[in-house]
Amino acid sequence: MNYRYAIILALIVSIFGLSIAGMYFGGNAKSITLEDTTNFVIYQSKITVDNICYKITKHHIFHQQSLDETTAFKYMLLKKVRLPPIIGAILVGLTLSACGLMLQTLFRNLLASPYTTGISSGVLFAVVLVIFINSFAELLSAFGTDTVMIAGWCGGLLSIIMLIIIALRIKEVNGVLIVALLMSYLFGGIRAYLIANGTDVAIQDYFNFVVGNVTKIHLNDILPMTICTIIFIIGSIFLIKPLNALLFGEKYAKSFGLNIKNIRVLILLLTSFIVGAIVPYVGLMAFVGIASPYLARPLIKTSDHRWLLPTTMFVGVVLMLMCHIISLKYWVPIFYIYGLNRPAQVLPIGSILDVLGGIIVIYLVYKSEKKIKMY
Structure with missing residues (x-):
C-alpha cells in the first residue's frame, strides 16, 4: 500500500x-530564467487559490504583491505563450491514457485505444x-469559430452514435472491436481519396493536424478542455x-449484477466524448x-482500477511532458526535416511520442520473462 502511494507521489x-x-x-527568450519560471508557478498558484477562496469566503488569504514592469x-x-501547451499536454495525458485503459479493459485487448477502435478516426x-x-468549411464557418x-466535435459525435449503435446490436465484445476497427478503415479509405485529390496547402494542413502538437493550444482553449476533462474524470471514477x-x-460481471450493455455503452460514450473534445485541439496522439496503461501495470503491480x-x-x-520538452529542444541539432536547409523549430509531439513510447514498450517486452497480461 505504502509502495503504491510512493509511486503516485513520485x-x-x-x-x-x-x-x-x-x-x-x-521559447527562445533567454531573459526568462529557470528562477523566473519557478517564481511564476508559485505566483500564479497563489493567485488562483486566492481567487477561489475570495469567491467562497469574500476574503483574500494572500497579499497581492505588485510586480515591476520587467517581471x-x-x-x-x-x-500566454508557454503555459497553455503545458496544461494541454497534462490534459491530453490524463484523458487519452485513461481512455486507453478503459478500452483495453472493456475489449480485453492490450492494443485497444481510441485510435484502434475508430473513435479518433471519426x-x-x-x-x-x-x-x-x-462547402463543409463554409457550412461550419457560420458558427463563427475555428471550423477544425x-x-x-461533430466527428466525435458521429463516433459516439455509431459506436453506441454497434454496442447495442452486437452481443460479443470482440465483435464490437472488429466492427469498430473496420469502421476506422472505412473512414481511412475516404480520407485517402480526398488526400489524393487535394491541393498542396490542404495536404499540409492535414499533415499538421495528424502528427499532433500541443504548441498550437491557446489560453482561451484551456477552459473548455479543462471542463471536459473534469467531466471525464468524474465519469471514470464511477466506472472503476x-x-x-x-x-x-x-x-x-453479469453475476455481479451489472448490465453489460449499459456499461459498454457508458464506456464508449465517455471515451468518445473526451476524444471528440480533446483531439480537435491537439491532433492525433495515438500511442x-x-x-500508458502498459507502462503503469508493472509500475503499480495491480490490476485494481x-x-x-x-x-x-x-x-x-x-510521457506527454517528456515528449513535449524533447520536441522543443533536443532534436533540433540532429534532424533536418524534408531536406530543408534549417530544421523545423518544433517537431510534432506525436512523432516523438510514437518513437519514445515505442522504444520503451519494446524494451520492456523484450526484457520481460513473463507473458504480457492484463490482469
Missing part, C-alpha cells in the same frame, strides 16, 4: 518538475472533410467498480492510449 512530483522545465524550454512582462509571456474524418471540401474544432468486474469476464486508473493517467502526463 509521478506527481515528476509532473511538477517537467511542467516547470517545459515552460523554461518553451510583469515575463509573467505575461509565460502565461474525428479525423470530419476534420478532413473541412480541410479538403470548401467544430468539425472535430464495473471495470474491475470486467477484468474477470462478462459472465462474472499515449496504448503505452482504484490504483491503476490514476497511475495510468499520471504516466500519460509524464
Whole structure:
C-alpha cells in the first residue's frame, strides 16, 4: 500500500518538475530564467487559490504583491505563450491514457485505444472533410469559430452514435472491436481519396493536424478542455467498480449484477466524448492510449482500477511532458526535416511520442520473462 502511494507521489512530483522545465524550454527568450519560471508557478498558484477562496469566503488569504514592469512582462509571456501547451499536454495525458485503459479493459485487448477502435478516426474524418471540401468549411464557418474544432466535435459525435449503435446490436465484445476497427478503415479509405485529390496547402494542413502538437493550444482553449476533462474524470471514477468486474469476464460481471450493455455503452460514450473534445485541439496522439496503461501495470503491480486508473493517467502526463520538452529542444541539432536547409523549430509531439513510447514498450517486452497480461 505504502509502495503504491510512493509511486503516485513520485509521478506527481515528476509532473511538477517537467511542467516547470517545459515552460523554461518553451521559447527562445533567454531573459526568462529557470528562477523566473519557478517564481511564476508559485505566483500564479497563489493567485488562483486566492481567487477561489475570495469567491467562497469574500476574503483574500494572500497579499497581492505588485510586480515591476520587467517581471510583469515575463509573467505575461509565460502565461500566454508557454503555459497553455503545458496544461494541454497534462490534459491530453490524463484523458487519452485513461481512455486507453478503459478500452483495453472493456475489449480485453492490450492494443485497444481510441485510435484502434475508430473513435479518433471519426474525428479525423470530419476534420478532413473541412480541410479538403470548401462547402463543409463554409457550412461550419457560420458558427463563427475555428471550423477544425467544430468539425472535430461533430466527428466525435458521429463516433459516439455509431459506436453506441454497434454496442447495442452486437452481443460479443470482440465483435464490437472488429466492427469498430473496420469502421476506422472505412473512414481511412475516404480520407485517402480526398488526400489524393487535394491541393498542396490542404495536404499540409492535414499533415499538421495528424502528427499532433500541443504548441498550437491557446489560453482561451484551456477552459473548455479543462471542463471536459473534469467531466471525464468524474465519469471514470464511477466506472472503476464495473471495470474491475470486467477484468474477470462478462459472465462474472453479469453475476455481479451489472448490465453489460449499459456499461459498454457508458464506456464508449465517455471515451468518445473526451476524444471528440480533446483531439480537435491537439491532433492525433495515438500511442499515449496504448503505452500508458502498459507502462503503469508493472509500475503499480495491480490490476485494481482504484490504483491503476490514476497511475495510468499520471504516466500519460509524464510521457506527454517528456515528449513535449524533447520536441522543443533536443532534436533540433540532429534532424533536418524534408531536406530543408534549417530544421523545423518544433517537431510534432506525436512523432516523438510514437518513437519514445515505442522504444520503451519494446524494451520492456523484450526484457520481460513473463507473458504480457492484463490482469
